[in-house]
Amino acid sequence: MPRDDANKTAETLGTSIRDRQAVSVSSGVRNVHPVYLDRALNAEAWDSDGNRYIDFVGGIGVLTVGHRNPVVMDRVIAQCDRFTHSCFNALPHEPYVAVTDWLAKNCPIEGPAKSMLTNSGAEAMENALKLARAFTGRTGVIAFEGAFHGRTLATLALTGKTKPYKTGLGPLPGPVWHLPYPCPETGISVEDAMAAIAKLFSVSADPKSVGAIVIEPVQGEGGFRACDGEFLVALCRLCDENGMVLIADEIQSGFARTGKMFAIEHAGVAPDILVMGKGIGGGFPLAAITGAEDVMSALAPGGLGGTYSGNPVACAAAKGVFEVLEKDNILGRAKQLGEKYATHIAWLRDLPGGHVIGNMRGIGAMRAFEVIADDGKPSPKRLQSLLQLARESGLLLMPSGEHANVVRLLAPLTIPFDQVDEAFAIIARLLPKVAQVTQ
Known part of the structure; x- marks a missing residue:
C-alpha cells in the first residue's frame, strides 16, 4: 500500500463509522438505512448510538425466526x-x-x-x-x-x-x-x-x-x-x-x-x-x-x-x-401475521393522509403495500419520505418494486403482535407528513 493511503486509513480510526465507511467500503455497496447495527433480539434492534428500532427489514427476509433466536x-x-x-x-x-x-x-x-x-x-x-x-x-x-x-x-x-x-x-x-x-x-x-x-x-x-x-x-x-x-x-x-x-x-x-x-x-x-x-x-x-x-x-x-x-x-x-x-408452529403464525398485516393496512387507508397507501400485495406474511401519489401513480418520493420518517421514529422498513414505491414487510415471523401494532401506529402518525410530499 502506498504510504499516503496507509496514513489515510490510519487517520480514519478515530472518526465516525460513516466516515470510515466512506474511506474503506466500495461505493458500489449501497445502504438503505444509514444507521449501524450494534445489537438485536428477535424483532428489535439497537444502533451504535443506542437508538431502538422495530426491525421490519429482517436482514431482507433472513431472520424468519428472529435475531439471535435462543x-x-x-x-x-x-x-x-x-x-x-x-x-x-x-x-x-x-x-x-x-x-x-x-x-x-x-x-x-x-x-x-x-x-x-x-x-x-x-x-x-x-x-x-x-x-x-x-x-x-x-x-x-x-x-x-x-x-x-x-x-x-x-x-x-x-x-x-x-x-x-x-x-x-x-x-x-x-x-x-x-x-x-x-x-x-x-x-x-x-x-x-x-x-x-x-x-x-x-x-x-x-x-x-x-x-x-x-x-x-x-x-x-x-x-x-x-x-x-x-x-x-x-x-x-x-x-x-x-x-x-x-x-x-x-x-x-x-x-x-x-x-x-x-x-x-x-x-x-x-x-x-x-x-x-x-x-x-x-x-x-x-x-x-x-x-x-x-x-x-x-x-x-x-x-x-x-x-x-x-x-x-x-x-x-x-x-x-x-x-x-x-x-412454535411458525406456519400457523405466518397466517396470523398476514391477517394482522392486512387489517392494519386497511386501517391505514381510512386515516388522515391514508390516501398515500395503495394496494396490498403478497400472500401469508409475505405482505407489502404500495405508496402512491394523489393521482394513484407510484410515488418513490413519498416512499423515501416514509422510510426516513419511520427510521427517525424507531421503525425500519424495506423498499422494493419496479417503481421503488413498495414497502415490503419482512419482520421476523416470531415478532410479538404488540410490536406489530406499535409499528403500524408509527406509520399512522407519519401519514399526514408523507402526504405533504409533492411529486
Whole structure:
C-alpha cells in the first residue's frame, strides 16, 4: 500500500463509522438505512448510538425466526465447541447431512430428492443453472420481468431489472429470455403469459434449446407480486412436455414466509429444482438446492461444492431453525401475521393522509403495500419520505418494486403482535407528513 493511503486509513480510526465507511467500503455497496447495527433480539434492534428500532427489514427476509433466536444460538454454540469448519468436499460432517435430510423430507419435489448446500442464494442459483445445463444438454433459460435472482454474472442475466444491477457490465451469460410475469399488479393474465412463451418459441427460441425456466412464485425485489397459480401449473406441464427443468426460486419466499413452507405449494406444483437461502440459516450464511434425484446427479462427482459451502456452524443454525419452525408452529403464525398485516393496512387507508397507501400485495406474511401519489401513480418520493420518517421514529422498513414505491414487510415471523401494532401506529402518525410530499 502506498504510504499516503496507509496514513489515510490510519487517520480514519478515530472518526465516525460513516466516515470510515466512506474511506474503506466500495461505493458500489449501497445502504438503505444509514444507521449501524450494534445489537438485536428477535424483532428489535439497537444502533451504535443506542437508538431502538422495530426491525421490519429482517436482514431482507433472513431472520424468519428472529435475531439471535435462543434455539438457534444454542445449536450454534454447541457446534462451535466441537469444530467450526470442515470443507465437506474434503472431510464430510453430520450437520451437513442433517440439513439435507430435512430438505429431502420437506421440499415439494416428486420422488427421491437430493440436495447440495451453498453459502448464498446467488451461489445456489448458479449451481442450479449448472445442473440444468448438465441434465438437459441445453443452455437457454427463460426468466421473467421483475425477477431478482442475484448479482453474480449468471444470476444477473436472469434478473429482470437493469438499474442498478446491470448498468455498465455489457453482455451477460446467456441466452436468457425475459417474459411477462402474470399477476394482478402487472395486469398480465395466464393466457397472455402463455401466448408470450408461444411467440418466443415461434420467433426467437427453439424449445429444444431451452434447458430451464426460472421463476419466483412470489417476486421479492419485484415487490411481493404473487404469480398466478394456474401459470405455475402450466409451466410445470410445459417443462415436462419439452424436457426442460423448472427451477423455483424460493430464496425470499421460502421457510413459512407465505403461510406454506414454500410458496410454490400454494399452486400444488413440484419443481425439478428448488433454490433456497435467506431464512434457512437463522442469520448464518447458508443456502441450498434441492431437486429430483436424476437432475441433482447430472454432474460428475466433484462438479458441485465449495470451500465454505455447508459450513458446520451454519448447518447447526439451520437445524435450530427447523426445530423452531415445528415447535412454535411458525406456519400457523405466518397466517396470523398476514391477517394482522392486512387489517392494519386497511386501517391505514381510512386515516388522515391514508390516501398515500395503495394496494396490498403478497400472500401469508409475505405482505407489502404500495405508496402512491394523489393521482394513484407510484410515488418513490413519498416512499423515501416514509422510510426516513419511520427510521427517525424507531421503525425500519424495506423498499422494493419496479417503481421503488413498495414497502415490503419482512419482520421476523416470531415478532410479538404488540410490536406489530406499535409499528403500524408509527406509520399512522407519519401519514399526514408523507402526504405533504409533492411529486
